[in-house]
Amino acid sequence: MAENRPRTLYEKIWDDHVVERLPDGTCILYIDRHLVHEVTSPQAFEGLRLAGRKVRRPDATIAVADHNLPTTDRRGGITEEDSRIQVETLEQNVREFGIPYFPVLDVRQGIVHIVGPEQGISLPGMTIVCGDSHTSTHGAMGALAFGIGTSEVEHVLATQTLLQTPAKNMKVEVVGRLPIGVRAKDMILAIIGRIGTAGGTGYVIEYAGEAIRALDMAGRMTVCNMSIEAGARAGLIAPDETTFAYVKSRPFAPQGDDFERAVAYWRTLPSDPGAVYDKVVTLRAEEIAPMVTWGTNPEAVVPVTGSVPDPAAAEDAAVRAQMQRMLDYMGLKPGQRITEIPIDVVFIGSCTNSRIEDLRDAAQIARGRRVAEGVRALVVPGSGLVKKQAEEEGLDRIFREAGFEWREPGCSMCLGMNPDKLTPGQRCASTSNRNFEGRQGPGGRTHLVSPAMAAAAAIAGRFVDVREYL
Amino acid sequence: MEKFTTLTGIAAPLPAANIDTDKIIPARFLKTIKRTGLGVHLFDALRYLPDGRENPDFVLNKEPYRQARILIAYENFGCGSSREHAPWALLDFGIRAVIAPSFGDIFYNNCLKNGLLPVRLPKPRCEQLITDAQLGANARLTVDLERQVVISANGEAIPFEIDPFHKHMLLNGLDDIGLTLQHADKIARYEQMKQAEKPWLPPLHT
Ligand code: SF4
Numbered sequence: 001m002a003e004n005r006p007r008t009l010y011e012k013i014w015d016d017h018v019v020e021r022l023p024d025g026t027c028i029l030y031i032d033r034h035l036v037h038e039v040t041s042p043q044a045f046e047g048l049r050l051a052g053r054k055v056r057r058p059d060a061t062i063a064v065a066d067h068n069l070p071t072t073d074r075r076g077g078i079t080e081e082d083s084r085i086q087v088e089t090l091e092q093n094v095r096e097f098g099i100p101y102f103p104v105l106d107v108r109q110g111i112v113h114i115v116g117p118e119q120g121i122s123l124p125g126m127t128i129v130c131g132d133s134h135t136s137t138h139g140a141m142g143a144l145a146f147g148i149g150t151s152e153v154e155h156v157l158a159t160q161t162l163l164q165t166p167a168k169n170m171k172v173e174v175v176g177r178l179p180i181g182v183r184a185k186d187m188i189l190a191i192i193g194r195i196g197t198a199g200g201t202g203y204v205i206e207y208a209g210e211a212i213r214a215l216d217m218a219g220r221m222t223v224c225n226m227s228i229e230a231g232a233r234a235g236l237i238a239p240d241e242t243t244f245a246y247v248k249s250r251p252f253a254p255q256g257d258d259f260e261r262a263v264a265y266w267r268t269l270p271s272d273p274g275a276v277y278d279k280v281v282t283l284r285a286e287e288i289a290p291m292v293t294w295g296t297n298p299e300a301v302v303p304v305t306g307s308v309p310d311p312a313a314a315e316d317a318a319v320r321a322q323m324q325r326m327l328d329y330m331g332l333k334p335g336q337r338i339t340e341i342p343i344d345v346v347f348i349g350s351c352t353n354s355r356i357e358d359l360r361d362a363a364q365i366a367r368g369r370r371v372a373e374g375v376r377a378l379v380v381p382g383s384g385l386v387k388k389q390a391e392e393e394g395l396d397r398i399f400r401e402a403g404f405e406w407r408e409p410g411c412s413m414c415l416g417m418n419p420d421k422l423t424p425g426q427r428c429a430s431t432s433n434r435n436f437e438g439r440q441g442p443g444g445r446t447h448l449v450s451p452a453m454a455a456a457a458a459i460a461g462r463f464v465d466v467r468e469y470l
Numbered sequence: 471m472e473k474f475t476t477l478t479g480i481a482a483p484l485p486a487a488n489i490d491t492d493k494i495i496p497a498r499f500l501k502t503i504k505r506t507g508l509g510v511h512l513f514d515a516l517r518y519l520p521d522g523r524e525n526p527d528f529v530l531n532k533e534p535y536r537q538a539r540i541l542i543a544y545e546n547f548g549c550g551s552s553r554e555h556a557p558w559a560l561l562d563f564g565i566r567a568v569i570a571p572s573f574g575d576i577f578y579n580n581c582l583k584n585g586l587l588p589v590r591l592p593k594p595r596c597e598q599l600i601t602d603a604q605l606g607a608n609a610r611l612t613v614d615l616e617r618q619v620v621i622s623a624n625g626e627a628i629p630f631e632i633d634p635f636h637k638h639m640l641l642n643g644l645d646d647i648g649l650t651l652q653h654a655d656k657i658a659r660y661e662q663m664k665q666a667e668k669p670w671l672p673p674l675h676t
Contacts, residue, residue: 019653019656019657019660020653020656022635024633024634024635025635026633026635028650028653028656028657030657030660030661030664032671033674039500039501039553040552040553040554042502042503042504043503043504043505043554046503046504051647053647056657059673059674059675060673060674061674062674062676067497067500068501082501082502083501085501085503086501086503089503100674100675100676101676102676121674123671131552131554132551132552133550133551133552133576146576147552147576148552148576148579149552149553149554149557149576149579149580149583150554150580151554151580151583151584152579152580152583154647155646155647155650158647158650158651159647159650159651159654159657160657160661161650161657163635163646163649163650165633165635197488197546197549198488198545198546198549198572201546201572201573201574201575202575228550231546231549231574231575232575233575233576252672252674253672254670254671254672255672258669258670258672259670261669261670262668262670262671265668297488297490297549318485318487318544322486322487322488325486415492415497416496416497416498417497417498417500417501424520434490434492434550434551436490436492436493436550437492437493437515438492438493438496438515439492439497442496442515442520443520
């Protein structure tokens, strides 16, 4: 019996959600929460309409617009036509199919992966999907959360299930303690640097170890968020007291006695002693420094104390060619010190790093300092509630006084889809998750860093070891 | 979904690893509410020069690759974003199969849902096929899903793996929502059982 042998967190959640195992091993997997945004859903709703199907569980589905929204005042509506149509299409669809929705001007609106945990929509032990690869973020709750394509969005809308086969299971253990000034973002960049952008392909990663346990929920979300950047289907972290304290009293979480009953169940979820993983990777937290990516995928990363690597040192010709192409695109030279790279733009935001904890981290660096001459720096809170809380704490004032722009919540400059974009050749210190060519706008150059490192770069006008600013 | 049985056509070489979905179709072209018409933006940054003219050096702008039905690339093709616009753009251009040593997980799934066949072959095989494809006129391949082989320009049959479920769906052009709905009673029973086990789980109402 599957229940008798030691199981991992992933296996427990999986087993609990199998509706039916088909003869060839494919499983019908039940989905507890379906998050919907405007970019990947219109064709799915259209498909339902054409087939005359309904949404099976509108009460397990929730929608919010994030990718297309300008991050300036939105009371006048969205001027860009295609973006407006996409958001209006979402609004029509949620009305027609009876799906709960946080409107653009609702204080609860924000990036879908910020909103889910913040509202208590994403809970431990759940299966959570969204037509968005960074759904892995919700794995920080101790949930199995992964991104799906639009056909699968339609499948979930119609059936509340997905056809899936189990993934392999990897444990990434981070032992010891992170040094001062080194954050969750640096940890996940170091992990990706170690296992590579395809290192997690075919796996669900469980993050474990003392350094992971020590993270607050915001840090855990940052780590799980970027699982997809290592190619993994999902990343998750066992729920514990930190998780329960975070979940408690969230609007859509169980309340009162129900909460206690839920916690009793959630306590059964962590991997059993002796549970077997297909692969285990171990990192030492003390060895991790603040990280900066230099190339056009997240595994091209070095400590801020390092330099741009030399393609000539690579043995494989294809690797050499790829490194050279990355350097050409990024406009960097081999051997150049990371702290000698000047920047034009700073973006603090995205589902990786736009929670209140991230903004506090950045504000701590910005306090009483000034953004360097010629640098444009944006701070984009992940949700209306994050923005409100930050304003209550006076963070907006710290940022504004230091010369940062304080903006409305949304995906913003994480991807070139709304008015916040890099222009060709601009170099950006970004707290987002992807440094792909053109990701922040055609020709834009992205360096991924933590919020504190981004704030420090804004002040210095170049990359700088944030530990010098503490 | 359109069936996939056997495909013979021009194969275009894209000898690079980690070709992400942002590269296949940049975010600014995702503002459509349709599945069609994305082919003109396929590989936009590679295919067009900053002034909008075609980049004559990009493979899909050259003969015979303008007619390509198959792409061959290196590791981790389609990594990154979940956008199904990536397979939609490939299909709209005319690509029905992509051959690579490995694929981004979500992209791989998205292809299967759209009748676009992702074929995993070992790196040395991909290198060999890319060399063949670079010869231009002889860049024709056959992908035979029934027999699970890629037949190279010189007639060699190279076997590939695909799980039986997706093979069946592709060969017959089946709609998997219809298939799952045949199990609607089991889904309902599961829901009742879990409702009893986890009565504390609240429904979402705004
Ligand atoms: S913030 Fe960036 S990564 Fe996150 S959902 Fe938005 S576009 Fe995707």
